[in-house]
Amino acid sequence: MLLLIAGTMAVLLVRNLFVATMLLGIVSFTMALIFISLDAVDVAFTEAAVGAGISTVLYIGTLALVGSQEKDQPKFAAGPMVICIAVGAVLYYATYEMPPFGHADNPVQTHVGPRYIQDSPTEIGVPNMVTSVLASYRGYDTFGEVTVIFAAGIGVLLILRQRRRRKNEDDETDVPLDKGKTGRSGSLSGLGSEHDLIPHVIAKLLIPFIFVFALYVQFHGDFGPGGGFQAGVIFAAGIILYALVFSLDLARSVINEKVILFLISAGVLLYGGVGVASMLLGGNFLDYNVLSSDPVAGQHLGILLVELGVGITVTAAMLAIFYAFVGRADLIAAKAEQEKN
Amino acid sequence: MLSLSSQYPILVAIVPLMAAPICALLRGKTAPWAFTTITSACTFYISIQLLFSVASSGPISYELGGWAPPWGIEYVVDLLSGFMLVLISGISTGVLLYARESITKEVAPQQLGLFFTAYLLALTGMLGISITGDAFNVFVFLEIMSLSSYALIAMGERTDRRALTAAFQYLIIGTVGATFYLIGVGLIYLMTGTLNIADIAARLPEIEGTRPILAAAGFIVIGIGIKLALFPFHVWLPNSYTYAPNIVTAFFAGTATKVGVYLLIRFIFTVFGENYSFGELGLTDILLPLGVLAFLTMSSVAIYQTNIKRLLAYSSVAQMGYIILGISLASESGLTAAILHIFNHAIVKTGLFLSLGCMFFVVGSTYLKDLEGIGKRMPITTFGFVLGGFGLIGVPLTPGFISKWYLVVAALEKGSIIGYSLVALLMISSLLAVLYIWRVVEVAYFRDPPDSVVKREAPMSLLVPTWIFILGSFYFGIETSFNVGIAKVAAAFLMGGA
Amino acid sequence: MSIGFFNYWVFIILLMIGLYTVMSRSNLIKKMIGLSLFQISVFLFYISMGKVSGGTAPIVVENITDGVAPVYSNPLPHVLILTAIVVGIATTALGLSLVVRIRESFGTIDEDEILEMKDGA
Known part of the structure; x- marks a missing residue:
C-alpha cells in the first residue's frame, strides 16, 4: 500500500516521461497484487494484463512518436492543490460514517450481493x-x-x-x-x-x-x-x-x-x-x-x-x-x- | 413469440448499437449515411411509440436478461425519459437528413463509414442514458457517448487543427467528470448495497443524513455538472462546439448537454428526492446563483466573439443557466420551465447551428469578418438564422418566449425580493441575447459583401432540414399543447413521485 | 477503527495525487498518466467495498474438507471494476492517439506552449 503511494508520488515528480510510464506500470501491477489480497482475482488478472501490459505498450508507443522529456516545470500550482485537498477532505469526511471495511453485515454484503453468491451456482451453473x-x-x-x-x-x-x-514495403527504412x-x-x-x-x-x-x-x-x-x-x-x-x-x-x-x-x-x-x-x-x-x-x-x-x-x-x-x-x-x-x- | 411492441424499450437502444458495427463495414459515400439515417429514423419511430404508450398507460419497466431488478439491469421508460428519447432521436434524424452533403466538406470520404459509426454510438449512448434504470449502466453508456464524441469532435481537425486540442481537453475534463460520477455511485452503493435507481430511492430515506450520502450527492452533482457544462465547469464546451464538424455541433448542441440535464433531474428528484436535495443539501443555494451567473456572464462573453459558432456555443452555456435556474427553484412550475426549455432550446439551437452550417458550406468560414453581407448573398439561410435568433432571445410566438414565460411565472411564485430580482435578471439576460444576435444581423445585412462573390444559396438538401427545425420551433412556440403538456405532467410526476 | 478505513484512505491519497497531476502538469502525456492514476484509485475503492474479512474469491469451492461453508467476497464490485478497467484503457488509447496527432500538427505536447501559439485554442 505504502509502495503505491510512493509510486504515485514518484510519477508526479519524475520528469522523464519514460520513467513515469514505467512507474505507472509498477503501480498498476502493485494494485493487481492488492486486488488478489482483496479476493478479486479476476480484476487482478485484468489489471495486470491491461494496466501493466497493454497500456504500458500504448504509452511507450506514443512516447516513441512524441518524445519523452517533460519541459522543466518546478512550479507549484496552488489552484489545483486547493481543489485536490477539498476533494480529498470531502472523502475523508465521508469515511467516518462509512460501514467498516470487511464486515460481513455491511449493506453491500447484505442487500443485492447474497443472491449472486447463493443462487448463481444453481441458476447459472457456473462456479x-x-x-x-x-x-x-x-x-x-x-x-x-x-x-x-x-x-x-x-x-x-x-x-x-x-x-x-505506404507506397512500397521495401521503402521502409529506419528514418x-x-x-x-x-x-x-x-x-x-x-x-x-x-x-x-x-x-x-x-x-x-x-x-x-x-x-x-x-x-x-x-x-x-x-x-x-x-x-x-x-x-x-x-x-x-x-x-x-x-x-x-x-x-x-x-x-x-x-x-x-x-x-x-x-x-x-x-x-x-x-x-x-x-x-x-x-x-x-x-x-x-x-x-x-x-x-x-x-x-x-x-x-x-x-x-x-x-x-x-x-x-x-x-x-x-x-x-x-x-x-x-x-x-x-x-x-x-x-x-x-x-x-x- | 412475444409481440414486437413489448420489446420496444430495449430496441430503442440496441437498434443504433447493433447498426454501428454494420455501418463500420460499409464503404462508399452514401451507403453509410443512408444506413445511419434509416436507423435513426427507426429509433425515432420506436421512441414515439414508447412515448404514446407511456402517456396512456404509465411507466414501462423492462428486465434485461430476464433478471428481476435489483439483481439484473432494468430499463424504465417514464414520461420524462420517453420525452428525452423522442427529442434525441428526432434531432438526430433531422441532423442526419442534413448531413449527406454537409459532411463531405469536412470529413475525408474514406472515413465516412467510421464517422457515421461513431455518430451511431454517440446516439446509442444518449438513448441508453435516458432509458436505463440502473446507476452503473448510466456510467457505461455515458462513456460510450463520450468516447465517440471525443472522436467526432477531433474530426473537425481538417478544418481547424484546434479541434484536436479541443477534443483532448474535453477528454480530460469529461473523464474526470465521469469518474466523479463513478465515485458518487460507489459511495451510494457502499451505503445501500444496490445500483438500481428505484431501489436506491427506496432505501435512501433510512440513511439520508449520513456523510457518505452527502458526499455522494456532491460528487454526482459535480460529475454531471461537468458533463452538462454547468457554469463554472463549462470550459470545454465552447472549444468543442467551435471546432467540431458542423453536423456534430448541431447534434450535440441539441442533445448531449440535455442528456446531462436529464440525469441531473433524475438524481435530484427521483433518487435523492426533492425534500432531501433542496432541504438538507441546499441545492437551491448552490444551483440558483450558478444558473444566474451562467446566463449573465456567458451572454456577455458571447457578445464579444468573432466566430459565430463560438458565439452560439457561449449562448448554449447561458441557456443551460436558464434550465438550471428552473430546476433550482424547486417548484413544479420551475421544473416545468426547465423541461420545457430543454426541448425548446434543443430545437432552436439545432436550427441555428444548421443554418450556420449552410453558411459554412458556401463561404467556408464561420467568422463574422468573412460573413459580411451574408444576408444579401444567402437570403434564405440568413433569414432562417435570424428567426432562430428570435427564438434565443425569447420573442413572443417563438418557443423561447414560452419557456421564459414559465420561468418568470416560477420565479414570481417564489415571491419576495429574490423572485422579482430574478425576473429583472432574466430581462437583462434577454437584452444581452438581443445584443449578440444583433451583432450577427448587423454584419449580415448592413455591411456590403465583398465585390468578387456572387449570390449563391446553400443546396436544398441543407436548406430543407434547416427550415424544418426553424419552422418546427415556431410550431412549438404557437401550438404548445405537446411540449407544455408533457413538461407539466412530467414535472408533476417527478415532484409527486419522489 | 482506523485500520478499518486504511484502504479508503489510500484510495483518497491516490485520487488526490492523480487529480493534482491532471490539473497541474502541462505535458499532455503526464496528464494522461495522471488520469490513469485517478481511475486506478477508484478501482481500489470499489474492490475494497466488496471484501469480506476472512472471505475468499467468489469462485465456488467444490471439495469442502472441514465442513464449513466458505465465505465469499461480493462479486458485484469486481464485475463493475472489470467494466471500469475496460473503460479506462479505452479512454487511454483514445487520449494517446489524440496526443500523437496534436504533436504532429502543433509540434509540441506541452499545453502551455500550444496556448502560446496564435491559434492555440
Missing part, C-alpha cells in the same frame, strides 16, 4: 460468480463494455488512420523521427530486428503457448478467473509480440486491417446476436434461459457465446489500436524521408 454476474445478471453492462472498446477502436482508427497506403528529442530511431514497424537469433527462437517457442493460454483463459473463464476480456488481451499481446519480434509487416500479412475491422464488428454483433436470438425465442434481451430447453444449459451456451464475442472484439480492437499507432510512425517516417529527398 465463477464473477463470470455469471458479468455475463448474465449484468450482461447488458458487459455488452455496453464491449461497445466502449468498439467505440475506442473506431475512434482511434478515425483519428490515426493513415490517409494513404530518424526526431533524434534530438527522443534519441530513438523512427519507424516502429522496423522494430523487429532481422538478425537477433535469440528473440526469434524464444518468441517462436513462446507464442504458441501464449495463444494456447489465451484460449484456455477464454473457455475456462466459467470455472476459474478469466474470460473473454482477459483472453482477448492475451491473444492481442501474442500477436503484438510477434509483430515486435518478426516485424509488423509479417504480422499484417497474418491478420490485416480489413480483417481486424471485420472482427471488431463481428464480436459486437455476436454478443448482440445472442441477445436478439433470445428475444426471438420469446425471452427478454440477453435472457439466456430460452436458448435451450434446460435453462442452465441455456445459460451456459449464452455465456460461452457472449464471452467469445467479447474475446473477439477485444483482440481485434487492441490490435487495431496497436496497428494504428505503428502505422502513424510509418507515416511520419515516410514524410521525413520525402522531405529529405
Whole structure:
C-alpha cells in the first residue's frame, strides 16, 4: 500500500516521461497484487494484463512518436492543490460514517450481493460468480463494455488512420523521427530486428503457448478467473509480440486491417446476436434461459457465446489500436524521408 | 413469440448499437449515411411509440436478461425519459437528413463509414442514458457517448487543427467528470448495497443524513455538472462546439448537454428526492446563483466573439443557466420551465447551428469578418438564422418566449425580493441575447459583401432540414399543447413521485 | 477503527495525487498518466467495498474438507471494476492517439506552449 503511494508520488515528480510510464506500470501491477489480497482475482488478472501490459505498450508507443522529456516545470500550482485537498477532505469526511471495511453485515454484503453468491451456482451453473454476474445478471453492462472498446477502436482508427497506403514495403527504412528529442530511431514497424537469433527462437517457442493460454483463459473463464476480456488481451499481446519480434509487416500479412475491422464488428454483433436470438425465442434481451430447453444449459451456451464475442472484439480492437499507432510512425517516417529527398 | 411492441424499450437502444458495427463495414459515400439515417429514423419511430404508450398507460419497466431488478439491469421508460428519447432521436434524424452533403466538406470520404459509426454510438449512448434504470449502466453508456464524441469532435481537425486540442481537453475534463460520477455511485452503493435507481430511492430515506450520502450527492452533482457544462465547469464546451464538424455541433448542441440535464433531474428528484436535495443539501443555494451567473456572464462573453459558432456555443452555456435556474427553484412550475426549455432550446439551437452550417458550406468560414453581407448573398439561410435568433432571445410566438414565460411565472411564485430580482435578471439576460444576435444581423445585412462573390444559396438538401427545425420551433412556440403538456405532467410526476 | 478505513484512505491519497497531476502538469502525456492514476484509485475503492474479512474469491469451492461453508467476497464490485478497467484503457488509447496527432500538427505536447501559439485554442 505504502509502495503505491510512493509510486504515485514518484510519477508526479519524475520528469522523464519514460520513467513515469514505467512507474505507472509498477503501480498498476502493485494494485493487481492488492486486488488478489482483496479476493478479486479476476480484476487482478485484468489489471495486470491491461494496466501493466497493454497500456504500458500504448504509452511507450506514443512516447516513441512524441518524445519523452517533460519541459522543466518546478512550479507549484496552488489552484489545483486547493481543489485536490477539498476533494480529498470531502472523502475523508465521508469515511467516518462509512460501514467498516470487511464486515460481513455491511449493506453491500447484505442487500443485492447474497443472491449472486447463493443462487448463481444453481441458476447459472457456473462456479465463477464473477463470470455469471458479468455475463448474465449484468450482461447488458458487459455488452455496453464491449461497445466502449468498439467505440475506442473506431475512434482511434478515425483519428490515426493513415490517409494513404505506404507506397512500397521495401521503402521502409529506419528514418530518424526526431533524434534530438527522443534519441530513438523512427519507424516502429522496423522494430523487429532481422538478425537477433535469440528473440526469434524464444518468441517462436513462446507464442504458441501464449495463444494456447489465451484460449484456455477464454473457455475456462466459467470455472476459474478469466474470460473473454482477459483472453482477448492475451491473444492481442501474442500477436503484438510477434509483430515486435518478426516485424509488423509479417504480422499484417497474418491478420490485416480489413480483417481486424471485420472482427471488431463481428464480436459486437455476436454478443448482440445472442441477445436478439433470445428475444426471438420469446425471452427478454440477453435472457439466456430460452436458448435451450434446460435453462442452465441455456445459460451456459449464452455465456460461452457472449464471452467469445467479447474475446473477439477485444483482440481485434487492441490490435487495431496497436496497428494504428505503428502505422502513424510509418507515416511520419515516410514524410521525413520525402522531405529529405 | 412475444409481440414486437413489448420489446420496444430495449430496441430503442440496441437498434443504433447493433447498426454501428454494420455501418463500420460499409464503404462508399452514401451507403453509410443512408444506413445511419434509416436507423435513426427507426429509433425515432420506436421512441414515439414508447412515448404514446407511456402517456396512456404509465411507466414501462423492462428486465434485461430476464433478471428481476435489483439483481439484473432494468430499463424504465417514464414520461420524462420517453420525452428525452423522442427529442434525441428526432434531432438526430433531422441532423442526419442534413448531413449527406454537409459532411463531405469536412470529413475525408474514406472515413465516412467510421464517422457515421461513431455518430451511431454517440446516439446509442444518449438513448441508453435516458432509458436505463440502473446507476452503473448510466456510467457505461455515458462513456460510450463520450468516447465517440471525443472522436467526432477531433474530426473537425481538417478544418481547424484546434479541434484536436479541443477534443483532448474535453477528454480530460469529461473523464474526470465521469469518474466523479463513478465515485458518487460507489459511495451510494457502499451505503445501500444496490445500483438500481428505484431501489436506491427506496432505501435512501433510512440513511439520508449520513456523510457518505452527502458526499455522494456532491460528487454526482459535480460529475454531471461537468458533463452538462454547468457554469463554472463549462470550459470545454465552447472549444468543442467551435471546432467540431458542423453536423456534430448541431447534434450535440441539441442533445448531449440535455442528456446531462436529464440525469441531473433524475438524481435530484427521483433518487435523492426533492425534500432531501433542496432541504438538507441546499441545492437551491448552490444551483440558483450558478444558473444566474451562467446566463449573465456567458451572454456577455458571447457578445464579444468573432466566430459565430463560438458565439452560439457561449449562448448554449447561458441557456443551460436558464434550465438550471428552473430546476433550482424547486417548484413544479420551475421544473416545468426547465423541461420545457430543454426541448425548446434543443430545437432552436439545432436550427441555428444548421443554418450556420449552410453558411459554412458556401463561404467556408464561420467568422463574422468573412460573413459580411451574408444576408444579401444567402437570403434564405440568413433569414432562417435570424428567426432562430428570435427564438434565443425569447420573442413572443417563438418557443423561447414560452419557456421564459414559465420561468418568470416560477420565479414570481417564489415571491419576495429574490423572485422579482430574478425576473429583472432574466430581462437583462434577454437584452444581452438581443445584443449578440444583433451583432450577427448587423454584419449580415448592413455591411456590403465583398465585390468578387456572387449570390449563391446553400443546396436544398441543407436548406430543407434547416427550415424544418426553424419552422418546427415556431410550431412549438404557437401550438404548445405537446411540449407544455408533457413538461407539466412530467414535472408533476417527478415532484409527486419522489 | 482506523485500520478499518486504511484502504479508503489510500484510495483518497491516490485520487488526490492523480487529480493534482491532471490539473497541474502541462505535458499532455503526464496528464494522461495522471488520469490513469485517478481511475486506478477508484478501482481500489470499489474492490475494497466488496471484501469480506476472512472471505475468499467468489469462485465456488467444490471439495469442502472441514465442513464449513466458505465465505465469499461480493462479486458485484469486481464485475463493475472489470467494466471500469475496460473503460479506462479505452479512454487511454483514445487520449494517446489524440496526443500523437496534436504533436504532429502543433509540434509540441506541452499545453502551455500550444496556448502560446496564435491559434492555440
